[in-house]
Amino acid sequence: MAQRGSYAKGVAKREEILERTLDVIATEGYDGASVKRIAEAVGLSQAGLLHYFDSKEELFTEVLRKRDEHDGEQFGLPDDRSKDADPVDPAVIRDSVIRVIRHNSEVPGLVELFSRLAVEAANPEHPAHDYFLERGETVRGAFELTAASDSLPPDVYARILQAVADGLQLQWLVDPTVDMAGIIDQLLAALEQKPAATP
Amino acid sequence: MAQRGSYAKGVAKREEILERTLDVIATEGYDGASVKRIAEAVGLSQAGLLHYFDSKEELFTEVLRKRDEHDGEQFGLPDDRSKDADPVDPAVIRDSVIRVIRHNSEVPGLVELFSRLAVEAANPEHPAHDYFLERGETVRGAFELTAASDSLPPDVYARILQAVADGLQLQWLVDPTVDMAGIIDQLLAALEQKPAATP
DNA sequence: GTCTATACTCGGATAGAC
DNA sequence: GTCTATCCGAGTATAGAC
Numbered sequence: 001m002a003q004r005g006s007y008a009k010g011v012a013k014r015e016e017i018l019e020r021t022l023d024v025i026a027t028e029g030y031d032g033a034s035v036k037r038i039a040e041a042v043g044l045s046q047a048g049l050l051h052y053f054d055s056k057e058e059l060f061t062e063v064l065r066k067r068d069e070h071d072g073e074q075f076g077l078p079d080d081r082s083k084d085a086d087p088v089d090p091a092v093i094r095d096s097v098i099r100v101i102r103h104n105s106e107v108p109g110l111v112e113l114f115s116r117l118a119v120e121a122a123n124p125e126h127p128a129h130d131y132f133l134e135r136g137e138t139v140r141g142a143f144e145l146t147a148a149s150d151s152l153p154p155d156v157y158a159r160i161l162q163a164v165a166d167g168l169q170l171q172w173l174v175d176p177t178v179d180m181a182g183i184i185d186q187l188l189a190a191l192e193q194k195p196a197a198t199p
Numbered sequence: 200m201a202q203r204g205s206y207a208k209g210v211a212k213r214e215e216i217l218e219r220t221l222d223v224i225a226t227e228g229y230d231g232a233s234v235k236r237i238a239e240a241v242g243l244s245q246a247g248l249l250h251y252f253d254s255k256e257e258l259f260t261e262v263l264r265k266r267d268e269h270d271g272e273q274f275g276l277p278d279d280r281s282k283d284a285d286p287v288d289p290a291v292i293r294d295s296v297i298r299v300i301r302h303n304s305e306v307p308g309l310v311e312l313f314s315r316l317a318v319e320a321a322n323p324e325h326p327a328h329d330y331f332l333e334r335g336e337t338v339r340g341a342f343e344l345t346a347a348s349d350s351l352p353p354d355v356y357a358r359i360l361q362a363v364a365d366g367l368q369l370q371w372l373v374d375p376t377v378d379m380a381g382i383i384d385q386l387l388a389a390l391e392q393k394p395a396a397t398p
Numbered sequence: 399g400t401c402t403a404t405a406c407t408c409g410g411a412t413a414g415a416c
Numbered sequence: 417g418t419c420t421a422t423c424c425g426a427g428t429a430t431a432g433a434c
Contacts, residue, residue: 013399034427047430048400056428112321115369119314122307122372132373151389159370159377160386166369167362170314173321174331178358187359190350212417233409246412247418255410 014052017042018066021059022110029109030116035059060117061128067110068135075099078142090146094188097142101165102181111169118166136162148192161187213251216241217265221309224262228308229315234258259316260327266309267334274298277341289345293387296341300364301380310368317365335361347391360386 024041025033035056039049053059071077075096078088104111121128143158152160164187165180172178223240224232234255238248252258270276274295277287303310320327342357351359363386364379371377 010399032426035429036427045401046428047402050429051399108321112318115318118369119311119318119372122311129373136370136373149389152385156382156385159367159382160363163363163366163370163382164359165362165366167364167366168358170317170365171335171358171362173318174328174335183355183358183362186351186355190348209417231408234411235409244419245410246420249411250417 010052014062015066017044017049017052018062021063022066022070025063025109025113026107027109030112033060033109033113055127057120058127060113061131064114064117064128064131071100071103075103078145088145090148093142093146097146097165098181098185098188101184104169105172105176105180108173108176112173115166115169115173139165146188157191209251213261214265216243216248216251217261220258220262221265221269224308224312225306226308229311232259232308232312254326256319257326259312260330263313263316263327263330266313270299270302274302277344287344289347292341292345296345296364297380297384297387300383303368304371304375304379307372307375311372314365314368314372338364345387356390 020042021038024038028041031037035049036046038059039046042049049059053062076092077096077100078093117126117128118132120126121132123129139162140155140158143161144154146161147154147157149157161184164184168178168180168183172180219241220237223237227240230236234248235245237258238245241248248258252261275291276295276299277292316325316327317331319325320331322328338361339354339357342360343353345360346353346356348356360383363383367377367379367382371379
Protein backbone atom coordinates (compact mmCIF):
# COMPACT_ATOMS: atom_id res chain seq x y z
CA MET A 1 0.00 0.00 0.00
CA ALA A 2 1.99 2.89 -1.20
CA GLN A 3 -0.48 5.72 -1.27
CA ARG A 4 -4.10 6.44 -0.49
CA GLY A 5 -6.34 9.41 -0.94
CA SER A 6 -4.64 12.19 -2.81
CA TYR A 7 -2.31 9.99 -4.72
CA ALA A 8 -1.57 12.48 -7.41
CA LYS A 9 1.35 13.65 -5.37
CA GLY A 10 2.11 10.15 -4.28
CA VAL A 11 2.43 8.83 -7.79
CA ALA A 12 4.56 11.71 -8.92
CA LYS A 13 6.87 11.27 -5.97
CA ARG A 14 7.10 7.58 -6.62
CA GLU A 15 8.17 8.27 -10.14
CA GLU A 16 10.71 10.74 -8.96
CA ILE A 17 12.11 8.23 -6.52
CA LEU A 18 12.39 5.59 -9.22
CA GLU A 19 14.15 7.96 -11.55
CA ARG A 20 16.63 8.99 -8.92
CA THR A 21 17.25 5.44 -7.84
CA LEU A 22 17.88 4.42 -11.40
CA ASP A 23 20.29 7.24 -11.77
CA VAL A 24 22.12 6.50 -8.55
CA ILE A 25 22.61 2.82 -9.31
CA ALA A 26 23.65 3.59 -12.86
CA THR A 27 26.12 6.17 -11.69
CA GLU A 28 27.47 4.79 -8.45
CA GLY A 29 26.91 1.13 -9.05
CA TYR A 30 25.04 -1.44 -7.09
CA ASP A 31 27.14 -1.81 -3.99
CA GLY A 32 25.17 -3.48 -1.36
CA ALA A 33 22.33 -1.27 -2.47
CA SER A 34 20.39 -1.03 0.77
CA VAL A 35 17.20 0.91 1.18
CA LYS A 36 19.06 3.24 3.45
CA ARG A 37 21.71 4.02 0.87
CA ILE A 38 19.16 4.66 -1.82
CA ALA A 39 17.13 6.78 0.55
CA GLU A 40 20.04 9.04 1.27
CA ALA A 41 20.86 9.43 -2.39
CA VAL A 42 17.26 10.24 -3.08
CA GLY A 43 17.13 12.78 -0.31
CA LEU A 44 14.85 10.94 2.06
CA SER A 45 15.21 8.95 5.22
CA GLN A 46 14.90 5.22 5.03
CA ALA A 47 11.46 5.34 6.58
CA GLY A 48 10.50 8.16 4.27
CA LEU A 49 11.38 6.09 1.25
CA LEU A 50 9.56 3.03 2.47
CA HIS A 51 6.48 5.15 2.74
CA TYR A 52 6.19 4.73 -1.02
CA PHE A 53 7.08 1.08 -1.37
CA ASP A 54 6.06 -1.96 0.58
CA SER A 55 9.51 -3.39 0.69
CA LYS A 56 12.96 -3.28 -0.72
CA GLU A 57 12.07 -5.99 -3.18
CA GLU A 58 9.14 -4.08 -4.52
CA LEU A 59 11.22 -0.97 -4.87
CA PHE A 60 13.89 -2.70 -6.86
CA THR A 61 11.42 -4.50 -9.05
CA GLU A 62 9.83 -1.20 -9.94
CA VAL A 63 13.23 0.22 -10.68
CA LEU A 64 13.76 -2.50 -13.24
CA ARG A 65 10.39 -1.76 -14.79
CA LYS A 66 11.22 1.88 -15.02
CA ARG A 67 14.49 1.04 -16.64
CA ASP A 68 12.78 -1.01 -19.31
CA GLU A 69 10.51 1.92 -19.93
CA HIS A 70 13.50 4.15 -20.51
CA ASP A 71 15.26 1.66 -22.71
CA GLY A 72 12.14 1.22 -24.76
CA GLU A 73 11.81 4.93 -25.35
CA GLN A 74 15.45 5.58 -25.90
CA PHE A 75 16.19 2.69 -28.19
CA GLY A 76 12.78 2.01 -29.64
CA LEU A 77 12.07 -1.57 -28.72
CA PRO A 78 8.72 -3.06 -29.81
CA ASP A 79 7.50 -3.34 -26.21
CA ASP A 80 3.96 -4.48 -25.67
CA ARG A 81 2.75 -2.93 -28.85
CA SER A 82 4.46 -5.78 -30.65
CA LYS A 83 1.03 -6.85 -31.76
CA ASP A 84 0.20 -3.72 -33.63
CA ALA A 85 -0.28 -3.82 -37.32
CA ASP A 86 2.99 -2.24 -38.37
CA PRO A 87 5.30 -4.83 -39.76
CA VAL A 88 8.49 -4.20 -37.86
CA ASP A 89 11.74 -4.30 -39.72
CA PRO A 90 13.93 -7.02 -38.22
CA ALA A 91 17.00 -5.01 -38.97
CA VAL A 92 15.66 -2.19 -36.85
CA ILE A 93 15.03 -4.46 -33.90
CA ARG A 94 18.43 -5.98 -34.30
CA ASP A 95 19.92 -2.54 -34.21
CA SER A 96 17.98 -1.52 -31.12
CA VAL A 97 19.08 -4.63 -29.30
CA ILE A 98 22.71 -3.96 -30.01
CA ARG A 99 22.38 -0.42 -28.81
CA VAL A 100 20.67 -1.46 -25.58
CA ILE A 101 23.42 -3.93 -24.89
CA ARG A 102 26.10 -1.43 -25.68
CA HIS A 103 24.39 0.92 -23.30
CA ASN A 104 24.23 -1.75 -20.61
CA SER A 105 27.95 -2.10 -20.57
CA GLU A 106 28.09 1.43 -19.29
CA VAL A 107 25.89 0.77 -16.31
CA PRO A 108 27.27 -2.23 -14.45
CA GLY A 109 25.21 -1.40 -11.40
CA LEU A 110 21.99 -1.92 -13.30
CA VAL A 111 23.23 -5.12 -14.85
CA GLU A 112 24.10 -6.42 -11.42
CA LEU A 113 20.74 -5.43 -10.02
CA PHE A 114 19.01 -7.16 -12.89
CA SER A 115 21.00 -10.36 -12.57
CA ARG A 116 20.66 -10.48 -8.85
CA LEU A 117 16.92 -10.12 -8.97
CA ALA A 118 16.71 -12.61 -11.79
CA VAL A 119 17.99 -15.24 -9.41
CA GLU A 120 15.97 -14.15 -6.42
CA ALA A 121 12.88 -14.11 -8.59
CA ALA A 122 13.09 -17.88 -8.71
CA ASN A 123 10.89 -17.71 -5.66
CA PRO A 124 7.29 -17.23 -6.84
CA GLU A 125 6.61 -15.06 -3.82
CA HIS A 126 9.17 -12.53 -4.89
CA PRO A 127 7.70 -9.36 -6.39
CA ALA A 128 10.07 -9.67 -9.31
CA HIS A 129 8.83 -13.14 -10.22
CA ASP A 130 6.00 -11.88 -12.38
CA TYR A 131 8.17 -9.15 -13.74
CA PHE A 132 10.67 -11.60 -15.12
CA LEU A 133 7.99 -13.83 -16.56
CA GLU A 134 6.37 -10.93 -18.37
CA ARG A 135 9.59 -9.40 -19.47
CA GLY A 136 10.81 -12.69 -20.80
CA GLU A 137 7.80 -12.94 -23.02
CA THR A 138 8.20 -9.42 -24.27
CA VAL A 139 11.86 -9.86 -25.02
CA ARG A 140 11.31 -13.13 -26.81
CA GLY A 141 8.44 -11.61 -28.71
CA ALA A 142 10.81 -9.03 -30.08
CA PHE A 143 13.47 -11.57 -30.90
CA GLU A 144 10.99 -13.74 -32.71
CA LEU A 145 10.46 -10.96 -35.16
CA THR A 146 14.10 -11.18 -36.08
CA ALA A 147 14.14 -14.95 -36.35
CA ALA A 148 16.25 -15.84 -39.33
CA SER A 149 17.08 -19.48 -39.07
CA ASP A 150 15.50 -22.28 -41.03
CA SER A 151 16.88 -24.88 -38.68
CA LEU A 152 15.40 -23.42 -35.49
CA PRO A 153 11.75 -22.69 -34.64
CA PRO A 154 11.28 -18.97 -33.93
CA ASP A 155 10.33 -19.45 -30.28
CA VAL A 156 13.39 -21.56 -29.62
CA TYR A 157 15.49 -19.10 -31.55
CA ALA A 158 14.14 -16.27 -29.42
CA ARG A 159 14.72 -18.09 -26.19
CA ILE A 160 18.28 -18.75 -27.18
CA LEU A 161 18.97 -15.14 -27.97
CA GLN A 162 17.51 -14.12 -24.65
CA ALA A 163 19.74 -16.65 -22.95
CA VAL A 164 22.80 -15.37 -24.75
CA ALA A 165 22.07 -11.83 -23.68
CA ASP A 166 21.53 -12.76 -20.05
CA GLY A 167 24.40 -15.21 -19.97
CA LEU A 168 26.85 -12.76 -21.45
CA GLN A 169 25.99 -10.36 -18.69
CA LEU A 170 27.08 -12.90 -16.12
CA GLN A 171 30.37 -13.37 -17.92
CA TRP A 172 30.82 -9.66 -18.24
CA LEU A 173 30.15 -9.00 -14.57
CA VAL A 174 33.06 -11.23 -13.66
CA ASP A 175 35.22 -10.06 -16.54
CA PRO A 176 34.33 -6.59 -17.84
CA THR A 177 36.64 -7.20 -20.77
CA VAL A 178 33.97 -9.24 -22.47
CA ASP A 179 32.48 -7.38 -25.40
CA MET A 180 28.81 -8.19 -25.03
CA ALA A 181 27.55 -6.10 -27.90
CA GLY A 182 30.25 -7.26 -30.25
CA ILE A 183 29.53 -10.89 -29.59
CA ILE A 184 25.80 -10.55 -30.01
CA ASP A 185 26.42 -8.66 -33.16
CA GLN A 186 28.55 -11.44 -34.56
CA LEU A 187 25.99 -14.00 -33.56
CA LEU A 188 23.12 -12.17 -35.22
CA ALA A 189 25.15 -11.73 -38.35
CA ALA A 190 26.08 -15.40 -38.40
CA LEU A 191 22.50 -16.45 -37.97
CA GLU A 192 21.39 -14.47 -40.94
CA GLN A 193 21.96 -17.20 -43.43
CA LYS A 194 20.69 -15.26 -46.35
CA PRO A 195 22.73 -12.10 -46.55
CA ALA A 196 20.35 -9.18 -46.16
CA ALA A 197 21.34 -7.88 -49.55
CA THR A 198 19.53 -4.68 -50.31
CA PRO A 199 17.54 -4.75 -53.57
CA MET B 200 43.30 -21.16 7.31
CA ALA B 201 41.26 -24.21 7.74
CA GLN B 202 43.63 -26.65 9.32
CA ARG B 203 47.14 -26.85 10.66
CA GLY B 204 49.30 -29.63 11.95
CA SER B 205 47.73 -33.02 11.49
CA TYR B 206 45.67 -32.08 8.53
CA ALA B 207 45.12 -35.58 7.31
CA LYS B 208 41.97 -35.68 9.33
CA GLY B 209 41.18 -32.11 8.49
CA VAL B 210 41.28 -32.63 4.78
CA ALA B 211 39.19 -35.74 4.94
CA LYS B 212 36.62 -34.00 7.07
CA ARG B 213 36.55 -31.08 4.74
CA GLU B 214 35.81 -33.39 1.87
CA GLU B 215 33.09 -35.05 3.84
CA ILE B 216 31.52 -31.70 4.63
CA LEU B 217 31.58 -30.68 1.01
CA GLU B 218 29.99 -33.93 -0.08
CA ARG B 219 27.25 -33.65 2.46
CA THR B 220 26.60 -30.01 1.64
CA LEU B 221 26.36 -30.83 -2.02
CA ASP B 222 23.92 -33.55 -1.22
CA VAL B 223 21.81 -31.40 1.05
CA ILE B 224 21.49 -28.55 -1.40
CA ALA B 225 20.79 -30.94 -4.25
CA THR B 226 18.14 -32.70 -2.25
CA GLU B 227 16.51 -29.99 -0.20
CA GLY B 228 17.22 -27.05 -2.42
CA TYR B 229 18.96 -23.81 -1.74
CA ASP B 230 16.58 -22.06 0.58
CA GLY B 231 18.30 -19.28 2.26
CA ALA B 232 21.19 -21.67 2.66
CA SER B 233 22.79 -20.33 5.80
CA VAL B 234 25.88 -21.75 7.39
CA LYS B 235 23.75 -22.78 10.30
CA ARG B 236 21.35 -24.77 8.18
CA ILE B 237 24.16 -26.55 6.38
CA ALA B 238 25.91 -27.21 9.65
CA GLU B 239 22.88 -28.95 11.09
CA ALA B 240 22.43 -31.04 7.99
CA VAL B 241 26.06 -31.98 8.14
CA GLY B 242 25.85 -32.86 11.79
CA LEU B 243 27.92 -30.06 13.19
CA SER B 244 27.32 -26.81 14.97
CA GLN B 245 27.71 -23.59 13.05
CA ALA B 246 30.98 -22.88 14.78
CA GLY B 247 32.10 -26.43 14.22
CA LEU B 248 31.56 -26.10 10.51
CA LEU B 249 33.32 -22.77 10.29
CA HIS B 250 36.32 -24.43 11.81
CA TYR B 251 36.97 -25.84 8.35
CA PHE B 252 36.22 -22.82 6.25
CA ASP B 253 37.09 -19.20 6.59
CA SER B 254 33.69 -17.97 5.68
CA LYS B 255 30.39 -18.83 4.17
CA GLU B 256 31.58 -17.59 0.81
CA GLU B 257 34.58 -19.85 0.83
CA LEU B 258 32.46 -22.81 1.80
CA PHE B 259 30.06 -22.30 -1.05
CA THR B 260 32.79 -21.70 -3.55
CA GLU B 261 34.37 -24.99 -2.60
CA VAL B 262 31.02 -26.67 -2.91
CA LEU B 263 30.82 -25.52 -6.50
CA ARG B 264 34.30 -26.82 -7.16
CA LYS B 265 33.40 -30.15 -5.72
CA ARG B 266 30.33 -30.26 -7.85
CA ASP B 267 32.35 -29.68 -11.01
CA GLU B 268 34.60 -32.50 -9.93
CA HIS B 269 31.63 -34.82 -9.68
CA ASP B 270 30.15 -33.71 -12.96
CA GLY B 271 33.47 -34.22 -14.66
CA GLU B 272 33.76 -37.75 -13.38
CA GLN B 273 30.17 -38.67 -13.89
CA PHE B 274 29.75 -37.24 -17.34
CA GLY B 275 33.29 -37.24 -18.61
CA LEU B 276 34.00 -33.65 -19.44
CA PRO B 277 37.48 -32.77 -20.79
CA ASP B 278 38.34 -30.78 -17.64
CA ASP B 279 41.84 -29.44 -17.39
CA ARG B 280 43.30 -32.27 -19.29
CA SER B 281 41.87 -30.68 -22.38
CA LYS B 282 45.42 -30.19 -23.53
CA ASP B 283 46.36 -33.81 -23.59
CA ALA B 284 47.21 -35.47 -26.81
CA ASP B 285 44.01 -37.42 -27.28
CA PRO B 286 41.92 -35.84 -29.97
CA VAL B 287 38.54 -35.59 -28.32
CA ASP B 288 35.51 -36.47 -30.33
CA PRO B 289 33.25 -33.40 -30.52
CA ALA B 290 30.20 -35.61 -30.53
CA VAL B 291 31.24 -37.05 -27.20
CA ILE B 292 31.64 -33.63 -25.64
CA ARG B 293 28.35 -32.58 -27.04
CA ASP B 294 26.77 -35.58 -25.48
CA SER B 295 28.36 -34.97 -22.11
CA VAL B 296 27.16 -31.41 -22.10
CA ILE B 297 23.60 -32.43 -22.76
CA ARG B 298 23.73 -34.95 -19.98
CA VAL B 299 25.15 -32.47 -17.50
CA ILE B 300 22.39 -30.05 -18.33
CA ARG B 301 19.75 -32.68 -18.10
CA HIS B 302 21.15 -33.56 -14.73
CA ASN B 303 21.11 -29.94 -13.64
CA SER B 304 17.41 -29.71 -14.13
CA GLU B 305 17.05 -32.20 -11.35
CA VAL B 306 18.97 -30.15 -8.82
CA PRO B 307 17.49 -26.65 -8.77
CA GLY B 308 19.20 -25.88 -5.50
CA LEU B 309 22.61 -26.25 -7.10
CA VAL B 310 21.62 -24.20 -10.07
CA GLU B 311 20.45 -21.45 -7.80
CA LEU B 312 23.63 -21.58 -5.77
CA PHE B 313 25.68 -21.38 -8.92
CA SER B 314 23.75 -18.46 -10.37
CA ARG B 315 23.72 -16.57 -7.14
CA LEU B 316 27.43 -16.86 -6.70
CA ALA B 317 28.00 -16.00 -10.34
CA VAL B 318 26.55 -12.58 -9.62
CA GLU B 319 28.24 -12.08 -6.30
CA ALA B 320 31.53 -13.06 -7.87
CA ALA B 321 31.43 -9.81 -9.79
CA ASN B 322 33.30 -8.47 -6.82
CA PRO B 323 37.00 -9.34 -7.28
CA GLU B 324 37.30 -9.80 -3.52
CA HIS B 325 34.80 -12.59 -3.52
CA PRO B 326 36.35 -16.06 -3.18
CA ALA B 327 34.27 -17.23 -6.11
CA HIS B 328 35.69 -14.59 -8.43
CA ASP B 329 38.67 -16.65 -9.44
CA TYR B 330 36.60 -19.77 -9.54
CA PHE B 331 34.31 -18.31 -12.16
CA LEU B 332 37.17 -16.97 -14.21
CA GLU B 333 38.89 -20.34 -14.27
CA ARG B 334 35.75 -22.31 -14.81
CA GLY B 335 34.74 -20.07 -17.66
CA GLU B 336 37.98 -20.82 -19.41
CA THR B 337 37.62 -24.53 -18.89
CA VAL B 338 34.07 -24.58 -20.12
CA ARG B 339 34.88 -22.54 -23.18
CA GLY B 340 37.87 -24.72 -23.84
CA ALA B 341 35.58 -27.70 -24.05
CA PHE B 342 33.09 -25.91 -26.23
CA GLU B 343 35.78 -24.80 -28.59
CA LEU B 344 36.48 -28.41 -29.37
CA THR B 345 32.95 -28.72 -30.64
CA ALA B 346 33.04 -25.54 -32.67
CA ALA B 347 31.25 -26.21 -35.90
CA SER B 348 30.48 -22.91 -37.49
CA ASP B 349 32.30 -21.36 -40.38
CA SER B 350 30.77 -17.97 -39.70
CA LEU B 351 31.91 -17.71 -36.07
CA PRO B 352 35.44 -17.87 -34.61
CA PRO B 353 35.75 -20.78 -32.18
CA ASP B 354 36.35 -18.61 -29.14
CA VAL B 355 33.29 -16.51 -29.85
CA TYR B 356 31.33 -19.63 -30.59
CA ALA B 357 32.38 -21.09 -27.25
CA ARG B 358 31.54 -17.97 -25.34
CA ILE B 359 28.11 -17.94 -26.88
CA LEU B 360 27.42 -21.51 -25.91
CA GLN B 361 28.50 -20.79 -22.37
CA ALA B 362 26.19 -17.83 -22.30
CA VAL B 363 23.28 -19.87 -23.59
CA ALA B 364 23.81 -22.47 -20.90
CA ASP B 365 24.01 -19.91 -18.11
CA GLY B 366 21.21 -17.78 -19.47
CA LEU B 367 18.86 -20.71 -19.85
CA GLN B 368 19.38 -21.48 -16.22
CA LEU B 369 18.10 -18.06 -15.29
CA GLN B 370 15.03 -18.58 -17.41
CA TRP B 371 14.52 -22.00 -15.98
CA LEU B 372 14.81 -20.84 -12.39
CA VAL B 373 11.88 -18.51 -12.94
CA ASP B 374 9.99 -20.97 -15.10
CA PRO B 375 10.90 -24.62 -14.52
CA THR B 376 8.92 -25.51 -17.60
CA VAL B 377 11.80 -24.46 -19.77
CA ASP B 378 13.52 -27.45 -21.31
CA MET B 379 17.15 -26.48 -21.00
CA ALA B 380 18.64 -29.65 -22.39
CA GLY B 381 16.21 -29.81 -25.27
CA ILE B 382 16.96 -26.29 -26.34
CA ILE B 383 20.70 -26.69 -26.19
CA ASP B 384 20.35 -29.88 -28.10
CA GLN B 385 18.43 -28.15 -30.86
CA LEU B 386 20.95 -25.36 -30.96
CA LEU B 387 23.91 -27.67 -31.25
CA ALA B 388 22.20 -29.61 -33.97
CA ALA B 389 21.37 -26.42 -35.85
CA LEU B 390 24.92 -25.22 -35.63
CA GLU B 391 26.29 -28.34 -37.14
CA GLN B 392 26.06 -27.19 -40.67
CA LYS B 393 27.62 -30.27 -42.09
CA PRO B 394 25.62 -33.23 -40.84
CA ALA B 395 27.94 -35.41 -38.78
CA ALA B 396 27.45 -38.29 -41.13
CA THR B 397 29.40 -41.30 -40.00
CA PRO B 398 31.85 -42.65 -42.60
C1' DG C 399 4.43 13.18 4.14
C1' DT C 400 8.50 12.92 6.41
C1' DC C 401 11.43 12.38 10.22
C1' DT C 402 13.67 10.20 14.46
C1' DA C 403 14.03 6.51 17.04
C1' DT C 404 13.70 1.98 17.93
C1' DA C 405 12.64 -2.77 17.65
C1' DC C 406 13.46 -7.00 15.71
C1' DT C 407 15.53 -10.54 13.04
C1' DC C 408 19.03 -12.92 10.92
C1' DG C 409 23.29 -14.49 10.09
C1' DG C 410 28.10 -14.56 10.33
C1' DA C 411 31.88 -14.52 13.23
C1' DT C 412 34.57 -15.17 17.63
C1' DA C 413 35.90 -16.57 22.60
C1' DG C 414 36.61 -19.88 25.46
C1' DA C 415 35.37 -24.31 27.87
C1' DC C 416 35.81 -29.12 27.33
C1' DG D 417 38.08 -30.71 17.03
C1' DT D 418 33.81 -29.47 18.53
C1' DC D 419 30.56 -27.27 21.32
C1' DT D 420 27.97 -23.45 23.83
C1' DA D 421 27.48 -18.94 24.31
C1' DT D 422 27.78 -14.53 22.89
C1' DC D 423 28.57 -10.67 20.27
C1' DC D 424 28.07 -7.78 16.70
C1' DG D 425 26.67 -5.68 12.47
C1' DA D 426 23.49 -4.99 8.87
C1' DG D 427 19.34 -4.16 7.26
C1' DT D 428 14.38 -4.03 7.17
C1' DA D 429 10.39 -2.67 9.12
C1' DT D 430 7.40 -0.04 12.28
C1' DA D 431 5.72 3.37 15.87
C1' DG D 432 4.90 7.67 16.76
C1' DA D 433 6.00 12.68 16.88
C1' DC D 434 5.76 16.73 14.10
